[in-house]
Amino acid sequence: xxxxxxxxxxxxxxxxxxxxxxxxxxxxxxxxxxxxxxxxxxxxxxxxxxxxxxxxxxxxxxxxxxxxxxxxxxxxxxxxxxxxxxxxx
Amino acid sequence: xxxxxxxxxxxxxxxxxxxxxxxxxxxxxxxxxxxxxxxxxxxxxxxxxxxxxxxxxxxxxxxxxxxxxxxxxxxxxxxxxxxxxxxxxxxxxxxxxxxxxxxxxxxxxxxxxxxxxxxxxxxxxxxxxxxxxxxxxxxxxxxxxxxxxxxxxxxxxxxxxxxxxxxxxxxxxxxxxxxxxxxxxxxxxxxxxxxxxxxxxxxxxxxxxxxxxxxxxxxxxxxxxxxxxxxxxxxxxxxxxxxxxxxxxxxxxxxxxxxxxxxxxxxxxxxxxxxxxxxxxxxxxxxxxxxxxxxxxxxxxxxxxxxxxxxxxxxxxxxxxxxxxxxxxxxxxxxxxxxxxxxxxxxxxxxxxxxxxxxxxxxxxxxxxxxxxxxxxxxxxxxxxxxxxxxxxxxxxxxxxxxxxxxxxxxxxxxxxxxxxxxxxxxxxxxxxxxxxxxxxxxxxxxxxxxxxxxxxxxxxxxxxxxxxxxxxxxxxxxxxxxxxxxxxxxxxxxxxxxxxxxxxxxxxxxxxxxxxxxxxxxxxxxxxxxxxxxxxxxxxxxxxxxxxxxxxxxxxxx
Numbered sequence: 120x121x122x123x124x125x126x127x128x129x130x131x132x133x134x135x136x137x138x139x140x141x142x143x144x145x146x147x148x149x150x151x152x153x154x155x156x157x158x159x160x161x162x163x164x165x166x167x168x169x170x171x172x173x174x175x176x177x178x179x180x181x182x183x184x185x186x187x188x189x190x191x192x193x194x195x196x197x198x199x200x201x202x203x204x205x206x207x208x
Numbered sequence: 209x210x211x212x213x214x215x216x217x218x219x220x221x222x223x224x225x226x227x228x229x230x231x232x233x234x235x236x237x238x239x240x241x242x243x244x245x246x247x248x249x250x251x252x253x254x255x256x257x258x259x260x261x262x263x264x265x266x267x268x269x270x271x272x273x274x275x276x277x278x279x280x281x282x283x284x285x286x287x288x289x290x291x292x293x294x295x296x297x298x299x300x301x302x303x304x305x306x307x308x309x310x311x312x313x314x315x316x317x318x319x320x321x322x323x324x325x326x327x328x329x330x331x332x333x334x335x336x337x338x339x340x341x342x343x344x345x346x347x348x349x350x351x352x353x354x355x356x357x358x359x360x361x362x363x364x365x366x367x368x369x370x371x372x373x374x375x376x377x378x379x380x381x382x383x384x385x386x387x388x389x390x391x392x393x394x395x396x397x398x399x400x401x402x403x404x405x406x407x408x409x410x411x412x413x414x415x416x417x418x419x420x421x422x423x424x425x426x427x428x429x430x431x432x433x434x435x436x437x438x439x440x441x442x443x444x445x446x447x448x449x450x451x452x453x454x455x456x457x458x459x460x461x462x463x464x465x466x467x468x469x470x471x472x473x474x475x476x477x478x479x480x481x482x483x484x485x486x487x488x489x490x491x492x493x494x495x496x497x498x499x500x501x502x503x504x505x506x507x508x509x510x511x512x513x514x515x516x517x518x519x520x521x522x523x524x525x526x527x528x529x530x531x532x533x534x535x536x537x538x539x540x541x542x543x544x545x546x547x548x549x550x551x552x553x554x555x556x557x558x559x560x561x562x563x564x565x566x567x568x569x570x571x572x573x574x575x576x577x578x579x580x581x582x583x584x585x586x587x588x589x590x591x592x593x594x595x596x597x598x599x600x601x602x603x604x605x606x607x608x609x610x611x612x613x614x615x616x617x618x619x620x621x622x623x624x625x626x627x628x629x630x631x632x633x634x635x636x637x638x639x640x641x642x643x644x645x646x647x648x649x650x651x652x653x654x655x656x657x658x659x660x661x662x663x664x665x666x667x668x669x670x671x672x673x674x675x676x677x678x679x680x681x682x683x684x685x686x687x688x689x690x691x692x693x694x695x696x697x698x699x700x701x702x703x704x705x706x707x708x709x710x711x712x713x714x715x716x717x718x719x720x721x722x723x724x725x726x727x728x729x730x731x732x733x734x735x736x737x738x739x740x741x742x743x744x745x746x747x748x749x750x751x752x753x754x755x756x757x758x759x760x761x762x763x764x765x766x767x
Contacts, residue, residue, distance in 0.1 A: 155410055166279050166354060169262060170336045173278035173359075176265075180273050180361035185434040200754075202684075 259396035264421035277356040281339040364472040368488040372475040394419035425642040427463035436468040447733035453489035459627040462636030491590040494616040498695035501612030517547040523556040559607040623727040630722030633661040681745040690715025692740035713744035
């Protein structure tokens with residue numbers, strides 16, 4: 120009787136363990152999927168931020184380019200180079 | 209009843225047989241054919257792909273961006289699969305045309321001429337905004353590959369020095385090529401699992417860790433680069449010259465502050481770029497320096513002979529003959545001081561000064577000045593120049609060497625050699641990469657004595673005075689030193705062409721404590737004069753006038 124009881128308990132325990140293991144496998148797979156989605160989103164975000172950074176750099180460089188400053192100074196602000204300069208020490 | 213039992217046995221037997229067949233099939237697939245099927249499956253679903261690697265930026269010495277990479281996308285489709293899977297082509301076309309990814313004609317052409325292909329580009333270099341819109345549509349067998357594209361905000365101003373990258377962002381010219389490995393970093397690789405429609409579902413393994421490209425800080429000062437480019441371009445257009453180059457060096461540490469070429473090219477464009485505008489003439493084009501070489505002849509004579517700047521040299525009658533060939537001045541200067549040989553640029557005087565010096569010593573001196581050697585940066589096609597190894601009996605060639613014929617130099621070499629005059633006789637090493645400020649500079653190459661360097665500098669300063677040949681190089685609020693040169697160009701089949709010249713100016717500023725050395729070289733000016741003093745010296749004056757103010761060197765000039 121004891122042996123039969125032990126066997127039954129072992130089988131039930133085994134079934135429970137198999138069930139837990141199966142749930143764990145599902146959980147890990149699902150986590151993996153979520154993490155992959157997160158990585159994908161983050162790497163897209165990283166690319167987007169890098170793109171924004173490079174666009175801002177290019178915009179800044181274009182707006183502050185010496186040829187543009189030179190043109191605005193001459194044509195819009197009518198600036199000229201000072202003909203006579205005295206350096207004060 | 210019997211019939212019923214027989215049926216039951218038959219039914220159970222059939223079920224049993226089906227199970228046996230099922231397990232046999234499973235055994236066949238999972239055990240016998242496992243390897244084959246797994247390999248075939250992997251071939252269809254597992255791919256190795258490169259991770260996105262962003263190329264490092266190139267910056268000037270003040271942190272201004274010269275080259276920046278930005279992310280773009282290539283859009284491609286798989287026409288073979290689209291046809292095989294019976295995907296609705298009309299819908300696909302409508303969406304892609306609406307997003308301006310392709311035109312109706314292009315799309316139709318793909319499905320008539322390339323319908324067996326599995327990889328056809330629809331559009332390259334698509335912006336991330338447009339790529340996001342396309343991604344949201346989730347179109348089958350339409351793919352996006354991210355990559356980087358290089359932009360150059362300074363465009364033509366610095367293009368021949370920086371070079372450019374190819375469609376895959378690999379350096380193919382100039383700095384981009386020379387420092388390609390450093391800028392590019394290491395490409396990462398990963399294996400990914402794709403679904404039936406070719407979309408990535410899972411990253412399986414990172415095969416190679418990516419290493420981001422590093423930023424490169426150059427010694428170039430974009431402000432000086434722009435000034436030099438603008439003035440050089442204007443002079444070349446005004447004098448209808450063929451081309452030109454200019455270099456500015458920091459004489460104290462050899463930093464290249466500007467390296468300018470005209471004509472230049474737009475590295476942001478995709479149109480064909482010809483060799484004439486892409487090359488960095490400051491190092492690829494060599495020329496006979498002519499009179500700008502005289503200060504070195506004088507320096508050598510002062511170091512090897514006991515002559516002083518106020519000693520007298522007789523240059524009359526303004527010419528002399530050597531083995532039936534004549535060396536002459538533009539006029540008879542008569543008996544003049546040694547320093548006036550340089551100030552008035554007398555060919556006769558400088559030839560007489562070096563006449564009793566051993567040619568070997570002169571040649572060694574030329575080598576010591578760095579002529580005929582490449583710099584440590586092999587920036588695409590650097591030409592080291594050449595020296596006419598005349599026989600000792602060919603005394604005429606030796607005399608002409610004194611005023612810069614029989615030797616060919618590039619603009620960078622000449623600027624470096626002039627730096628030694630402004631740097632107390634020490635020849636600085638050339639730098640294009642910005643170094644740590646705290647690093648102590650070590651001068652190794654002393655090419656002339658300090659006393660000689662100072663005397664030559666003073667003579668060059670007088671040359672830019674009101675009576676000198678380089679008066680157009682003078683600045684209103686700082687003193688300079690420099691020398692003009694005008695040489696005839698060698699034309700194949702003709703030799704020295706009397707109608708084609710090079711106009712050169714080499715100078716230092718501010719005097720008496722120079723910080724900057726600059727060489728301006730203009731090839732074949734055709735209109736409004738051709739002399740170095742008329743064509744190249746004003747470029748030096750305009751650039752240095754602004755450079756001295758930008759760098760705050762006026763006080764040094766006053767002091």
